[in-house]
Structures are given as structure tokens and as C-alpha cells.
Amino acid sequence: MQSAMVQEPGTTETIHPGEGGAGVVRRTVLPGGLRVITETMPTVRSAAFGVWAGVGSRDESVEDAGASHYLEHVLFKGTRRRSALEISAAIDAVGGDLNAFTAKEYTCYYARVLDADLPLAVDVVSDMVASSLNRPEDVEAERGVILEEIHMRDDDPGDLIHDEFSMALYGDVPLGRPILGTVDSINALTRDRIHDYYRRHYVPPNLVVAVAGNVQHEQVVRLVARAFEEHLTGDARPFEPRIGGEPVPASPAVRVVDKDTEQAHVILGGVGVARTDDRRFALGVLNAALGGGMSSRLFQEVRERRGLAYSVYSYTSHYADTGIFGVYAGCRHGKVDEVLSICRDEIARIADRGIEGEELERGKGQMRGAMVLGLEDSGSRMSRIGKSELVYESLLPVDEVLARVDAVTPDDIRAVAQAVLTAPQALTVIGPFGDRDFSL
Numbered sequence: 001m002q003s004a005m006v007q008e009p010g011t012t013e014t015i016h017p018g019e020g021g022a023g024v025v026r027r028t029v030l031p032g033g034l035r036v037i038t039e040t041m042p043t044v045r046s047a048a049f050g051v052w053a054g055v056g057s058r059d060e061s062v063e064d065a066g067a068s069h070y071l072e073h074v075l076f077k078g079t080r081r082r083s084a085l086e087i088s089a090a091i092d093a094v095g096g097d098l099n100a101f102t103a104k105e106y107t108c109y110y111a112r113v114l115d116a117d118l119p120l121a122v123d124v125v126s127d128m129v130a131s132s133l134n135r136p137e138d139v140e141a142e143r144g145v146i147l148e149e150i151h152m153r154d155d156d157p158g159d160l161i162h163d164e165f166s167m168a169l170y171g172d173v174p175l176g177r178p179i180l181g182t183v184d185s186i187n188a189l190t191r192d193r194i195h196d197y198y199r200r201h202y203v204p205p206n207l208v209v210a211v212a213g214n215v216q217h218e219q220v221v222r223l224v225a226r227a228f229e230e231h232l233t234g235d236a237r238p239f240e241p242r243i244g245g246e247p248v249p250a251s252p253a254v255r256v257v258d259k260d261t262e263q264a265h266v267i268l269g270g271v272g273v274a275r276t277d278d279r280r281f282a283l284g285v286l287n288a289a290l291g292g293g294m295s296s297r298l299f300q301e302v303r304e305r306r307g308l309a310y311s312v313y314s315y316t317s318h319y320a321d322t323g324i325f326g327v328y329a330g331c332r333h334g335k336v337d338e339v340l341s342i343c344r345d346e347i348a349r350i351a352d353r354g355i356e357g358e359e360l361e362r363g364k365g366q367m368r369g370a371m372v373l374g375l376e377d378s379g380s381r382m383s384r385i386g387k388s389e390l391v392y393e394s395l396l397p398v399d400e401v402l403a404r405v406d407a408v409t410p411d412d413i414r415a416v417a418q419a420v421l422t423a424p425q426a427l428t429v430i431g432p433f434g435d436r437d438f439s440l
Contacts, residue, residue, distance in 0.1 A: 009033065009235060012217070015395055025385060025395060026217045033205030033236040036224050037385050039212040041378055047118040047213030048382035050110035051129045054208075054239060054390050055201040057181075058104045058174040058319075063188070066181015067197045069102040070139075070146055070189055075109065075198075076100070077138035079131040082124070084138075090124050098124070102179055105242055105319060106390050112379050115214040119223055126227035129207070134198060139191040147187075150180050157265045157430045158311070158330060160257070165267040165326060168255035168426040175248045175319065204231055205239045210386030213378035242320045242391050243276055250322070252426035254438050264336040264431035268343055269326030270423045273416070275318035275391060281367075281404045282412035283316060283325065283420060288363035289355045290314045290346060291327055295362060297346050298327065308335050308342075320391065325420050333431055340427075351421035354414035367405050372398070 007013055007029045018024035018040065027037045057068050077084045091098040096113035109129055111121040153159050163178040170176030181189075211220050225232065250271045273279050291298035291314025302312045309331040317324040327347065331339045355363065374380050375398065388395040396404075429438050 006237075009237070012221070016397055024217075027389070028217070028221045029238065030204070030221070030225055030228070030232050032232040032234050033238045034207055034209065034224070034228055034232060035238050035389055036209045036217075036221050037211075037389050038215055038217045038220050039381050039385050040215060040217070041213050041381060044214050044378055045115055046112060046378045047115045047121065047211060047215050048110060048112045048378040049118060049121040049125055050108050050210045050382050050386050051125055052208040052210060052386040052390050053107045053109075053129070053202055054105075054206045054242060056103050056105040056107060057177065057179040059201070060174055060177075062185075064193065064197060065177055065185035066146070066179075067189060067194055068107055069179050069181065070142065070186065071134075071194055071198055072100045072102045072107055072109075073142040073146060074134050074138055074194060075128050075132045077142065078133055078135065079127045080133065081127055081131070087124060087128060090120060094120060096121065104175060104179065106387065108383070108386065110379070110382065118211070118213075118215060118220070122220070122223040122227055126209075126224065129202060130228055130231055132198065134191065134195045136191040139189075139194055143186060143189075146180065147183060150183060150186070153178075153180060157257075157259060157261050157263070161265045161267055161328070161428055161430050164255050164257055164430065165269070165426065165428040166324070168253050168428045169250055169270065169324065170248055171251045171253070173248060175322070204228070205236045208238075208386050208389045210382045210389065212381035212385065241389075241393060243393060244274070245321045247271075247274070247321045250424070250426075252424040252440075254426070254440060255428045256433055256436065256438055257428070257430040258432065258434055259430050260432050261430060263330045264333045264429060264433075265328075265330050266336060266340060266343075266430075267326045267328050267428045268340060268347075268425055269324060270420065270425045272316050272318065272323030272325035272420055274321050274323055276320075276393070277318075277323075279412070279416045279419070280316075280318060280323075281401075282408045282416045284367050285360065285363040285405065285408050286350065286355065286413050286417055287314050287316050287325070288366040289359050290350055292363070293366055297350075298329075298343065301346060302329060302339060302342055306338075306342075308332075308339050312339075333433075336429065336431070347421050350413075351417045354410055354417055356410040356413075360408075360410060360413065364405050364408060368402055371401065371405075 012028040016025040100109040312329040
């Protein structure tokens, strides 16, 4: 299978043949470099349509901080053909879902509708993305909304701590800064700056249209070509996937946010692995065993045996060149030292001995089940193929992913544990701790 970067504009390729007409994944590259990728799910009655832009908060300069997410809001405010009300009313009228999200490395606009209403979804979402007016009055209206979103995030320490931890791990660089931006950066963004950001990044070679459900690829291509018609010019090829590059240097630090909270919230962790690193499968199994479910070490030790926390878990995040591995817990203020001590002990134990036997198999089973069950609906299938087209060299079939999980060995676990869990760690704590010193 060739990548979209070498596929000729105007051609179609079958990426995955599927079985019995289901799971067929096909890609067409339209003139101008716009990619259209579909997956057939003939047994469902829905269709999920998404437009993915290969731009996120880590692409922002200091002056543009928060622009990717700000633009996501503004694109819902109107086009030459539709007002903001008409955009939302069109999808509401057919019982569909319309939404968007901004991540560190990409942005997605999507709608999920009945299969018969796919033409409407294509028209509405494509119109938003390709023909936004970005009017000054709309930019000003959304400024207040985004500032309220920042305040809402600040009021939720379980949400805030993840932004604070990224800053503690990577420092004041694009990957470390919050996707929402800051109050100062949002207040400083002008309509012209946001519109320039839109014109630079929302171009056909940097866009992927992904569709999954009870759909026909040829029909989808016709609908998308009509919706983006005035933008499909030239012989440009799609931009290369966001893969590799020089890893962002980590600068692990302690970050304490003095806040009057009912609980102390903590994250302890460090650098993980990049999204294309083959060790990601072993790290995923390790993560499941350490803090991925009710049978995990952290849940059993912190919550079940000692009753120190309601929520405790470990997690991974993957980027083009690096990643995050972290442990989160929320506990009473006076128990934070005990909880941190237990987390450190469990991390050190796995780094020293790894996992094997029944615990290893349980971790694999959790990963397999979570992946397969998470792909039961058209929305998740659309997300998988759209994201893969932007940030991976190729789309791994589900069976191959499952096989790679099954192939993880105790030696693989020990190797990735040594690399990830023994590296310098960052610590973030939120609670009424004043200037207390939380040393690593």
C-alpha cells in the first residue's frame, strides 16, 4: 500500500480489503491534495463524517497561543451560505450530532447522522471548514466564550492538573502550553491574526475527510468534491504525516498550584514514547497493569486496600516525537504524601521487576477489549481512519494491532519500564498547600 503522499491526485486506492463488504477502507486523493478516506460498515444505519486539519496547539507561536482552539469555535459562527443558527439547526433537524475538538497536533470537525442524511452532513461540515467568514463580531463573541471555558477548566482541578503537568514536564514550549491558551493570549488575538492562521493551515493538502458507516466510497467522493469544489485546484500533494522529528526536550520540574480544593490532586510521571515507537504496545500493557482498571496495582493498593482515593489511574499520551506517561490520584490533603509514596513504590517495583504471568495476560486482555469495543460505532471508526491518515505512515489493520499486543513479552515490558519509569520525573500538585516544598 502506498501512502497518500505518493498517490496521484484523482486516483483511488483500497487500503484494506475488509471481509464480506464490511471494513473496506479506501482512499481517494482529489486535485489540490485533499484526501478522502472511508470505511464501510454495512450493518449500521449511521454515518460519521469528519474533516481533520493537521494543525494543533503545538504549531502555535507565543503570539498565536490558543489560536487553533479559538478558530475551532469561530468556524461554527457562519459562512457565506449559513448563519450559526442555520449550521446547528440543520443537523439538529435530523437528530444528528455536530461537534469539534482541538488537540496538540490536529483539529477535527465532525457530524454523526443517519446514513440517509450523509449528504447534509457533508455539505454543512465542509461549508464550515472551507468557507468560514471569521467575521470580527464573531471573533469578539467567541472571545468571551473561550475565556469562560478557561475559567471553567480552572475551577475543575481534575482537568486543570493535566495542563499544569504538561507545563511541569516540558516547560514553556508549544507542547507544554495549554490547548486553550491563556487569558492574556486569548485577549491579545485579533480577528486578522486568527483569519491568517485559518488561511495558512486550512488548505486542501493539510486536510483529511474521513467517513465511516453505511456509506459508499464513490458517493462520498462525489459529495466532498462538490462541497470543496472551488478549493480543489492545482496538483499539490498531501502534506507528509506528522511523524518523528527531534524530540522536544523535557525539563521535569515540580509544579504546585495553591488552590482551595476539597481534595489534593497529583500527577507524577515523565516522558513516554512517540506514537510510532514500536514500544508503545508494551507500554500500553504496562499501563493497563499499573493503573488501567479496577484490578490494576494502583487501584488495588491505593483505593481497595487503603481507601486513600476514589480516583487513581495511570495513562499514556503519544505525540509525533515524544509522549507522556503519568499517574494521577485525588485524595485528602493530609494523605497526599502517603499516596505519592505508594505510587512511587509501585512505579519502582515495575521498573525493577516488570510484569509477567497472569498480570501480563490481564493487561493484554484489557488492551484488546478496550480497542475492539471502542470501535463498535461509526464515530470511533471515523476517528481511527482520519487520525491515522494524518499522523501515521499507514493504517494498521485491527487484527495486526491485536497481534502486536499479544506478542508483547515480559522482556519487552522490562525494557520499556526501564526506559520510561526510571527517567527523571515531573510532579504536579493542586491543593491548599501554600509554598510547601514537594521534592522529587
